[in-house]
Amino acid sequence: MAENAPNAAKPAAAPTATHTALPPPGTAPPHTSGSNFVVWVILVLLVVGGIIGLELLRSKKKPPGKVPPPISVSVTNAVKGSIDETVLALGTVTPVYTAMISPRVDGQLVKVNYTEGQLVTTNDLLAEIDPGPYAASVTQAEGQLARDKALLKGANIDLDRFKAAYAKSVGTNVLHAIPKQQVDDQEALVQQDEGTVKLDDGLLENAKVQLAYCYIHAPFAGRAGLRLVDPGNVVHAANTNSLVTIAQLQPITVVFGIDQKYLPAIQRQLQAGHKMTVDAFTEDDSRKLATGTFQTLDNLIDTGTGNIRIKALFDNGDMALFPNQFVNIHLIIDTLTNVVLVPTPSIQRSPGGAFVYVVTADEANATNQVVKTNAIVPGVDSGDITAVKGLDAGQVVVTDNYNKLADGMKVNVRKPGERPPAVGAPDDKKKGGKKGKPKQSDS
Numbered sequence: 001m002a003e004n005a006p007n008a009a010k011p012a013a014a015p016t017a018t019h020t021a022l023p024p025p026g027t028a029p030p031h032t033s034g035s036n037f038v039v040w041v042i043l044v045l046l047v048v049g050g051i052i053g054l055e056l057l058r059s060k061k062k063p064p065g066k067v068p069p070p071i072s073v074s075v076t077n078a079v080k081g082s083i084d085e086t087v088l089a090l091g092t093v094t095p096v097y098t099a100m101i102s103p104r105v106d107g108q109l110v111k112v113n114y115t116e117g118q119l120v121t122t123n124d125l126l127a128e129i130d131p132g133p134y135a136a137s138v139t140q141a142e143g144q145l146a147r148d149k150a151l152l153k154g155a156n157i158d159l160d161r162f163k164a165a166y167a168k169s170v171g172t173n174v175l176h177a178i179p180k181q182q183v184d185d186q187e188a189l190v191q192q193d194e195g196t197v198k199l200d201d202g203l204l205e206n207a208k209v210q211l212a213y214c215y216i217h218a219p220f221a222g223r224a225g226l227r228l229v230d231p232g233n234v235v236h237a238a239n240t241n242s243l244v245t246i247a248q249l250q251p252i253t254v255v256f257g258i259d260q261k262y263l264p265a266i267q268r269q270l271q272a273g274h275k276m277t278v279d280a281f282t283e284d285d286s287r288k289l290a291t292g293t294f295q296t297l298d299n300l301i302d303t304g305t306g307n308i309r310i311k312a313l314f315d316n317g318d319m320a321l322f323p324n325q326f327v328n329i330h331l332i333i334d335t336l337t338n339v340v341l342v343p344t345p346s347i348q349r350s351p352g353g354a355f356v357y358v359v360t361a362d363e364a365n366a367t368n369q370v371v372k373t374n375a376i377v378p379g380v381d382s383g384d385i386t387a388v389k390g391l392d393a394g395q396v397v398v399t400d401n402y403n404k405l406a407d408g409m410k411v412n413v414r415k416p417g418e419r420p421p422a423v424g425a426p427d428d429k430k431k432g433g434k435k436g437k438p439k440q441s442d443s
Contacts, residue, residue: 085332087258134207149197228242
């Protein structure tokens with residue numbers, strides 16, 4: 001028992017427990033990367049959810065959007081009618097006749113009988129060259145002719161005498177008082193004198209022509225240009241300088257070129273014997289100057305431009321056309337009948353092709369009017385009016401406010417004669433109208 005006492009006296013060993021070692025002071029506790037990612041995802045979801053909630057609250061407070069009012073438009077009806085197929089070109093006014101009057105004899109210019117820009121008629125005396133030397137030549141030629149005529153007369157008398165002497169006879173006997181050679185020589189002398197007289201006649205006529213050239217007359221009616229030579233100057237027939245230019249104004253022509261693609265249509269009209277109308281307009285195409293008729297085609301097509309030249313004739317009674325003036329030409333090559341016509345500005349174009357806005361009744365509400373796009377194929381264009389296909393006569397076509405329209409939009413049709421509101425006009429509801437109670441805010 002004594003031996004076991006010490007063992008019994010030992011206290012029982014306390015049970016051991018496992019403890020985690022604490023990190024040293026000032027050191028952050030360790031975290032795993034997976035836990036950090038989960039925390040950030042939760043935070044992001046909370047922020048996004050908060051933003052969405054705020055937007056939903058704001059949208060509930062906003063009043064519903066106002067329906068835009070109908071667009072006011074002007075309209076017209078597509079109609080059936082006739083339209084001229086017109087070819088446009090740029091032409092030059094060209095006188096039928098133009099003459100540069102030059103002297104045909106040498107001499108001093110002693111008189112000018114026209115004023116610059118004067119309208120002259122055929123055979124009007126324009127200018128005079130000193131006729132003295134040429135009148136003297138006429139007198140000289142007349143004297144020479146008279147002398148040679150006298151010589152011819154004497155030669156004829158001698159020839160008659162010689163012939164009588166050669167043929168003289170007594171009874172049945174022919175005496176031949178002179179030899180036959182003398183008679184033959186006299187006949188030759190008469191013929192020589194006849195030739196001389198004929199030459200003198202020619203010289204006299206030439207002298208008279210030269211004298212007539214001293215008086216310069218207008219070859220046709222027209223307008224005289226600016227004076228190029230003053231009286232007192234010596235002029236020469238060999239010089240190319242002219243004294244004055246005369247241009248005919250009535251009638252007058254216009255020369256213009258058109259594309260060769262119109263040539264078959266023009267030839268059909270010519271073969272049918274139809275006279276095509278040609279209108280001449282001002283350079284800006286704003287005013288008609290004159291109406292004429294097709295006169296002729298050129299015989300060649302210009303290979304450089306592919307155009308063919310045409311000449312048209314105008315009476316030009318009011319002198320509206322002036323030589324070398326540029327004019328816009330409208331050549332009417334055909335007239336189309338029973339076609340649908342609309343105003344040219346009403347035709348709109350898009351990558352899909354040409355179309356017009358047509359006003360129709362709203363299918364949902366018959367009291368409302370809406371616009372629909374109607375595809376068309378434009379044809380002949382006469383400027384303000386165009387013939388189209390794909391549209392029926394009587395359909396209502398919009399003629400303004402195209403930039404505000406879209407397919408299916410509601411519109412208000414203006415009454416005939418009603419003008420659209422001016423751009424930038426003040427709104428009566430904003431200022432200048434009746435005053436009402438101030439609107440209370442929602443807050």
